Amino acid sequence: MWESWLLRLDRLAGGRQAGVRISDSARRHPKTRRAFAWIWWLLGAEVVLGVGAVVAAVVIASSGGSVPFAVWMRTVVVLGMTLTLGYFAWRAALGWRWAYQRLRLFAQIFPVVTLVMAAIPGLYPVWMVTEQIVFSLIMIGIADFLTSDHMRWAFRAAAEDSDSGAASE
Template identity: 35%
Template sequence: MSTRRWRPAGVSEERLSRPRVREAFRSARLLVGCYVGLSALTLLAIILLRNHPDLVTDAVWVRATIVVVTSLLMASFAARAARGHRRSYLRLRWASGIMVVAIAAIIAVPGAFPLWLKMEQGVCGLLLAGVFVIVHGKQLRAAFAER
């Protein structure tokens, strides 16, 4: 007995194959990939510097772990959105905006995090701002518009 799994309608292959849409997703996925890589490298640096309490605080551990998890989620959203999944596209739009705001708050709060982490978060924020601009751009909005 074969069971069919219900799957919501996605975006047509015709819309996804447009050169500008493909290029937009390529750029967004590259930026998200850089975010994943930087987040993983930061966590590795924290592990290596764990015996330096002036550089690695409990707040740094928590923030870095959250960032790695969210970066992997965003990579999943970007990959699925590029395959035409509307909900993943919406999640990518929301997550990129929320993360940029969260990073701005991290940078703005005085004394909560060491300067090196704020600088790393600034780079992450720039990467995600690029994702935000791309996924809110005309090409992708048109591709995912309900018709």
């Protein structure tokens, strides 16, 4: 029951490549499993960081401090995006190519957007700017694992299957 619902969600998120999976050997390869182990730890750190930002905003607001609307929006949106990346990571770890592609794309884009936003003078308080910098550094780590030679080989397009596989060794 759940899997059929998830496949519908995958179809929405993955588009025409929603049904494309990598080979079991590539998915179970030790380098692939190790990369996803690190990605899970880093995403967990991102969730903790995001929840911490929400808690910090609530504590500041409840103690009478001013929390700008931009801080509230950023904390909620980024926490939601991080949870979405968790979904992509889960589906990618199961071998769905579309999920890997989305995860890799967003892991490369989010740090740039976050750092640009952090650089806007006066938009966020210092604690939020610091949180954004840490968020970006962790996300760059995730992108680094996803763009490794092995991961690009493991999640290559079907047309590239004639490749010798040298990158996986």
